Amino acid sequence: MSGLDLGIVGNGTIAALINSRGDYQWSCLPRFDGEPVFNQLLGGGGTFSVWMEDLASRTQSYDHNTAILRTRLESRDGAIVEIVDFAPRFENQGRMFRPAALVRRFRVLAGTPRMRITLTPETDWGGRKLKPVRGVNHVRYVDEEISFRVTTDAPVSYILSGTSFILDREAAFILGADESLSDHPEVIARDWEERTRLYWKRWARSLAVPFEWQQAVIRAAITLKLCVYEETGGIVAALTTSVPEHAGSERNWDYRYCWIRDAYFTVTALNRLSGMGTLEHYMRWVRNIVAQSKGGHIQPVYGIGLEADLTEDFADQLPGYRGMGPVRRGNQAAEHVQHDVYGQVVLGVAQSFFDTRLMKRPGLTEFEQLEPVGERAFAVHDTPDAGIWEFRTIAHVHTSSAIMCWAACDRLAKIAAHLGLPARADYWRERAEIVHGTILEKAWNEEIGAFTAAFGGEDLDASVLLMAEIGFMAADDPRYVSTVQVINRDLREGDHVYRYKVTDDFGKPKTAFTACTFWLVDALYRIGETEEARRVFEALLAARNHLGLLSEDVDTDTGELWGNFPQTYCMVGIINSAALLSRPWSQAM
Template identity: 35%
Template sequence: MASPARCVARGRPVRKGSARNDRNFLKRGSPLLPVFRFGESKLGPYQAISDYGVVGNLHTAALISSEGSIDWACFPHFDSPAVFCRLLDIGIGGYFQINLRGPYKVERSYLERTNVLSTTFSNGFGTIRVIDLMPIPAKDERPEEILRKIEGVEGEVDVEIRFKPTPDYARRNADLHPDGEGALIDRPGSLILFSISRTATLRKIPWRIEKGKAEAVIRIARGEILYLLLDYTEEADRPRAEERTPEGMEARIARTVDYWRRWAGKCRYAGPYEKEVVRSALTLKLLTFAPAGGIVAAATTSLPESIGGVRNWDYRFSWLRDAVLTLYALLVLGYREEAAAFFISTFSSSTRTHRFQIMYRIDGGTELPEETLPHLEGYRRSRPVRVGNAAAKQLQLDTYGALLDTLYTFYKRKDHPHAAELPREELRAFLKEVCEFVVAHWREPDHGIWEFRDRRRHFVHSKVMCWLTLDLSIKLAREQALKIETRGWEPVRDEIRETILKEGYDPELGSFVQAFGEKALDASALLFPILGFIDPADPRMVSTVRAIEKHLMSRHFVYRYIMEDGLPDREGTFLPCSFWLVDALSLMGEIEEADARLKHLLSCANDLGLYAEEIDPITEEHLGNFPQAFTHVALISAAVDLEKAKRGQVEKEIGSRAEER
C-alpha cells in the first residue's frame, strides 16, 4: 500500500511535449484540489529540484519528475556518463517520459517502506498508474535495468510516451531503430527498450522515430498493463526472451519491493518522526554503491547552490568526512552490516594507496579529474556543468578526524561481528601514519570542511578534528592493545585543544569563529559537542549557538557562513547545518525549541520525503544536488538525539563519552 502524498495538478503548456507544475497550487498550505494551469512557470521550462523522485538499484539511480519523466540517469554506475540529462539542459538533454495526453492531475508516493515509485495520472477520461523502479537483481544477474509499469486503473485514456536517450552527457545522439517486435535499439550503444504486455496491441508500439527521439501514443483501458523495460547491458547479458514476459516483470517488481521492505524492517528506531527517519535511511541505502560499500554524496552533478551561479559541483563520489555521521546514523538505526561495509570500504580505500583524500570514486579509485561540459546550459542556465571534482586533491585536515571517529565507533561496538575483519597490522600502520601526519601538519592552514577554493586558512573545525584524530587514536591503541608508542601524541593533542580554546574562541563575539584571527562565524561549530570536544552546557558553546542563531540564520534555516569565499554568487542556507542546530538545542536541553525547529525542517521535504543540500530561506525552494545524503544523515541524527533528549538520555550519553575521551 502506498503511503500518502500530496496531490499535484498538472496542465498541458503552450510549449509542445510536456506538462508543467501549477505553482499556485503547490504553495504550502494550498488546498489539495485539482487545478489546471497552462503555460510555463517562473522556473521556465525546468522542473523544480524538489519535483523529482529517485529510484535506484545500489549501483546507480534515476531521477523522475512528477510529470513521469526520467530526466537524469547514469549507466551503469552513479558516476558513469549520463544517458538522460534533461535535468541539465532542457533543449538537448535526453529523457524518458510517460504521462497522459492533454491536461491531467498527478498523485504520487513511494510504495510503503520501499524505493519503488508509484505515480497516478488522471483526467476526465480515466486514470493510469505508473510504477517505476530499478529492479534489484536476482543472484548472478547484472543490475542494469529500469522498469516502468503502466496500468489502466479507470476508464480509457491516451498515454504519451517519449523516449530520447542522449548518451555521454548528450555528446552523442542515439541511433534508434525498431527491431520488428516492438523494441527499440540504440545500435551504436547498448540500450534497448522492450515493450511487454498481454494485450496484443500494446506489445508492438507504433513508434515515430526522428533524430534520435521516439514518440508514441497508445490507448490503455482499465485492467490493461504495459511494461517498458529499459536494458543497458551488452547484448550477451540481456534477459532472454522467455524472461521478457508479464510474469518476469512482476517477479522483478515483487523481488524489489520485498528487498526494500525487508531492509526497512531492520530499522530499530520507533520514536517520533519514524516515517521521516525510515525514508532517510532508505535514501541512504539507495545511494549506496553495493560492490564497494561506499555512499555517494548525491545522485547528481551540477545542480546549483545559487540559480544562475557557478556553485555547481559533482557529488557522485564518496566523501570520507561524511563517514562518521553516516556510520552513526546507520548504527543507531540498527544497520550494523551496512555500517561495517561502509567503514571497511572507506578504510581500505585509504590504506591501500597510503594516500589520504577527502573523497574517492565509488569504486575506491583516487582520480577524479574535473572538467566542464560547455555544450550543456546547466539547470536553469547555471553554468558551468562539471564532472569530476578537483577538491579531491585539497588538503582538508578534518578528514582524518572523521575517519578516526568512524573507526573508533566501529570498534566500540563490541558485538560487531565484522570488527575482526580489519587486520591488526594494517590498523597499527594506519594509526601511526595518520597520527604522524597530524602531528607534523596540524599547524598548517587547509581548505576546511567547506572546501574553499580561494586560499587556505586555519579553520577551527579542522583543528578540532586534528585533536579528535589524536585523542581517539590514543584510546584505540590502548583499548585494542596495538603496542603503539603514543606518548609523543598526547602532549600534541593537549596543545591543539589549548590552542583552539585560546585562538578559536572570540570573547567579543561570544562564539567560536571560523578560522584563527578572523571574526567570521561558521555553523560547523555546532558539531563540537557532538564530537565530544566540549560539553554542550559549557558557556562558550551555549553562546556560540546563540551567535549562530543571531547571525547565520534566515527564518528557520542556517547558513554555513556569511563571508566572501572566492566565488561570485551567494548560496542558499545549508540544510545539514539546520539539522545540526536541532541537535545542539537537544543537547543543551532546549527540547521544545528543538522539536519546533525539527517539525518545520521536516515540512520542507518534498512530497516524497527527499531533500537537496540547500534551501532558499524565502521561497523554500530546494537548491544543490539531489537527493543529498548529508542532509538525510543530519535528519536522522537530529530526530534520534531529540527523542533521546525527551527521555533524558542525552546528558548521560554525552557525559560518558566525554569521560571516555
Template identity: 40%
Template sequence: MTLDYGIIGNCQTAALISSKGSIDWCCFPRFDSPSVFAKILDNQKGGSFEIVPTSKYTTEQTYVKNTNVLSTTFRSQHGEFEVLDFFPCYVNQSNGFESFQEIHRIIKVHKGNPEVKFKFDPRFNYARDKTDLFLKNGVISADSEKEKLFLNTNLDPEKFMWAKAIELEGESFFILSYNDIIHTRLTDSKKLLELTIDFWHSVIEKTTLPSEYKEQVIRSVLVLELLRYEKSGAIVAAATTSLPEIIGEGRNWDYRYCWLRDAALTVDALTKVCHFDETRKFIKWLVGCCKILQTMRGVEGETKLSEKILKHLDGYKGSKPVRIGNDAYKQTQNDVPGEVLESIYKFYVEYEYVREMTPEQWASMVQWGNAAAKLWKKEDQGIWEFREKKGHYTFSKLLCWVALDRGAKLALKCGDPQQAEKWRKIAEEIREDILQNGWNEKIKAFTQKYGSEDLDASLLLIPHFGFLPPDHPKVLSTIDRIVENLTEGCLVYRYKSEDDFGKPKNAFIPCTLWLVESMYLAGRKERARELFEDLLGHSNHLGLFSEDINPYRKELLGNFPQTYTHMALINAAVMLSEASIKKPVCKIRLE
C-alpha cells in the same frame, strides 16, 4: 518550483523521475557514469523518457510503502493509471546481492481507457554522442558509437517509437536495459517487482527506529542505502552533478563520488539505527583502497577525478557551468581523519558486540591518526572546500583533536598504550590551541578560522564531538551568535563571509540539523523540536532533501538527494526521540 523528483536505484546507479513521470536523469552503469538521460540539466538537449496523456491530466507521486519503488498516478477525463518504476535488486538464494542494469516501468490501468504518447529520447554521454533509434524484432534499440540501450514492451513498438497515441488497457510493461540485449522476460517484471519490494522491506525491517519521526527516518535510511555502492561499500554524496547551490551562479559541482567525511558520518548514522553491515563494508573498503590519504574517491577507489566543464549543456534552470569530475580531490582538508576515526571508534567501542580488529585494520587506523598528528598545525581548505582560501580553520583543528582523542582510546582498547599516550598528548596540545586561538573574545564565539571574526555553523558540532560540554558558556555563546547572525527562520547558513564566489545566498540544510542537535544538547529542547519540525515541512513531496534551500522562496537547491542532509536528519530524529541504541561493553583485540 522545488526539486519535484523521486529517486530509484539499485545500489550501483540511480535515476531521477519527475512528479510527471519523466525520467530526467539516469547514468549507466554506475552513479558516476555518463548520463543517458539528462533533461534535468538541459531541457532541450539532455534527453528523457516521458509518459504524456493526450488530454489534460494531474499526477500524484508516492513510494510503495517502505521501499525505493516509485509510484506515479495519472488522472484525466479518460481514466486513471499508475506507473511503477524501479531498478530490480534483491537477495538471491545464495544470500548474495543481485541487481540488473535495467529500469522496469509497469503501467496499471485503474479506470477507463486512458490514451497516452511516449517520448523515448536517450542522449548518450551527457548528450555529447549521436544517438540513433532502431526497431528490430520488436525491440527498440538506441545506439551510439560506444553504448546501447534496449527497450522491450508489450505495447505496439512502432507507435511507441514514433510517439503516436496509444490507448492503455490492463497492464503494460517496459524493460530498459543497458548495453545488453534484454535477458529478462516481460512476464518476469512483476516477479522482480515483488523481489525488489521485499529487498527494500528487509532493509527497513532490520532498522531500529526512534519512537518519533519514523517515516522521516525510514525515507532517509532508504536514500542512504540506495546511494551506497554495494560492490565496494563506498557511499556517494548525491546522485547528481551540477544542480546549483544558487541559481545562475557558478557553484555547480559533481557529487557522484565518495567523500570520506560524508561517508564516515553516514555509516555512523546508519549504525545508530542498527545497520552494522554497512559500516563493516565501508571499513573494509577504506582499509583496502585508501592507503593514500585523499579527501574523496571514486566508488571503486579511483583517485583521479579530474574536473571538466560541459559547455554544450545549459544547466538546471540555466545555471552554468555543468561540471563532471571534481577537483576537490586535490584539496587538503585536515578534518577528514577525524570523521573517519570517530565513526570507526563508535562502531567498535559504542555500538558493537565483541569485535576483533585485524592488524591490517589497526595499521590503517594508525595511518589516519598519524595523519592528524602531522597535519593539525598546517593550513587547509576546510570542510567547505574553499578553492583559493587556505587557512587555519577551527573546525579542521577540532577534527584533528577528534582523530587523536578517538585514536588514543582505540589504541588502549587494542592493547597499544604507547601509541595511546603519544596521541593523547598531541590531542591535549590541539585542545589548548583551539581554546586559545579558535575563540574570539570580542564576539564571544568560536570563529571560522584563527584570528577571524567570521562565524561558521560547523562549530555547532563542538558539543557533538565532545570537545566541550553542551552547556559550557563558550558553547552556549557560540550557539547564540550563530542564531543571531547565520539564521533565517529555521534555516541556517554555513557562513556569511565572502568565499571564492562571493557571499552565500542560500541556507545549508545540514546546518539547521546541527543547530537542532546543539540546541537539544544545551537543554533548549522545545526550540530544537520546533526547528526540526519546521525544517521537515521544507522537504519535497516525497520527503526528500537536497543540500541547500533558498530561505525566502523555500526552494530546494543543490545536488539531490543529498547524503549529508539525510544523515544529519537521522541523527537529529534519534536525538529528539531520545532513542537509545543498545551499546554493550565491547572489547577489541588484535588478531
C-alpha cells in the same frame, strides 16, 4: 512544483530521478558517476517520458517502507494510469541481485487513457542521441562505452516514433543489459517488483528507528542506502551534478563522488539505526584509501571506484538546470588540501572496532594501518587548508579541520585502549591533548563570545557546532553554549542556517545550507533549548519535497530547494535530529 520535486529509484548499482509526470529526468550508466543517458534535469533531450492526453492531476508516492515509486496520472475524462518504477534489488541464490537495470510498469486503473511513451536516451553529455536498433519486443542502444536494451510488451513502433496510442492493458519496460530476457517482460517485472518490495520492507524492519518521525527517518535511511555504490562501498554526496546553490550562482558542482566527510556522516547515521551493512562495505573502501596514501596526503574526495583523478571540466552541450550553467563533470576538490579528512577517516571506522555485531571486526592490523593517518592529522592540525567548505582561493587554519584532527588522535587512543595497547593509548592521548589545547587557545574569540571559523579570526562558521557531537567539548561548557547562541543569532535566517556569511570565491552565499540547520537543531537540544530545537526540526521536515527528500540548499525567502539532490548530508540530519529529539519508546503508550 519546483524543479526538484523528484523521486529516486535505485539499487546500489544505478539510480534514476523521476518527476511527478513520470518522466526520467536523470540517470547515469553504468554507475552513479557515469554517462548521463537521461539528462533533462540539466536541459538535455535524453528522457524516458510519459504524456497523457488531457492530463488533469498527478500524484506520486513511495510504496510503504520501500524504494518503489508510484506515479498516478488522471485525465479530465476520468482515465487513470499508474506507473510503478523501481530498480531490482533482492537476494537470489545467496547473493544480492542488483543489476544495472530499471523497471517500469504501466497499469490502467480506469477508463481508456491515450498515452505517449517516448524513449530518447543521449550520450556524450547531451552531444548526441543514442541510435536505436529495434527488435520485435526490444530496442537496443549500443555505443562505444554504453550498451543497454529496453525490452517491452508495449508497441515498439509507437515508442520509437513518439506516437500516442490508447493504453488498454498493462505494459512493462525493463531497461538492462544488452541481452535477451528469460521470460515475458511483464512476468519478470511483476516477480522482481514483489521480491524488491520484500527486500526493502525487511530492511526497513531491521532499523532501530526512534518513536517519533518514524516515516521521515525510514525514508531518509532508504535514500542514503540508494547513494551507496555497493560494489566498492563508496557513498556519493548526491546523485546529481551542477544543480546550482542558488539562481545564477555558478556554484554548480559535481557531487557524484565519495567525499570522506559526507560518507562519515552517512555511515554514522545508518549505524545509529543499526544499518550495519553500510559500515562493513564502507570499511573496505576506506582501507583501500588508507593503503593508497601510505601515510601521506589523503584527498577529501575520490571516485566511487577509488579514482583519484577527478579532473574538472565543462559539458558545454548541456545548458544546465533551468539554463543556469555551467555543467561540471569532475570536481576540483580532489586537488584540495583539507585536513578534516584525517579525522573523518578514523571516525568513520572507529565504531567497527567496538561493535560485536559485525561479521568481521578489525583488530591490530587495521589499527596499525590507521596510525599513519593519525600522525598526519597531528602534523597538520595547526596549518592552513581549504577547510570543510572547500574554498578555492582562501586558506586559513580552520577550526573545524583542527577539531577533526583532534578526533583522529582521540579515537586512536580509545581504539588502542580497547585493543589492550596501553603504550599506544597514552601516545595518542597525549597528542589529542596537545591539539585540544591549541584549539582552545587559538580558536576562541572572547570578544565575540564564540569559537570562530579560523584560528585568530572573527568570522563565524556553523561547522564548529559539531564539536559537542564528536566529544571535543561538553555541551554545557559555557564557551560552547555561547557559540551556539551567537551562531543562532548571526547565521540563522528564519528557520534556516547559513554555513557562513562572508564573501568567498563566488561572492556571498544567498541560500542556507540545510545540513547546518540540522547541526543547529542538535546543538540547541544539547544546550537545553529542546522546544526550539523541535520547532526548527519540524520546519525542516516541512521544507522537504512531496516525497520527503531534501537537496543541499534552501532559499530562505521562498522555501525553494536548490543544490544537488538528494543531499546525503541533509538526509543524515533527519536521522540524527530525530534520534535526539524523539520521545523514547517507553513513553509511547
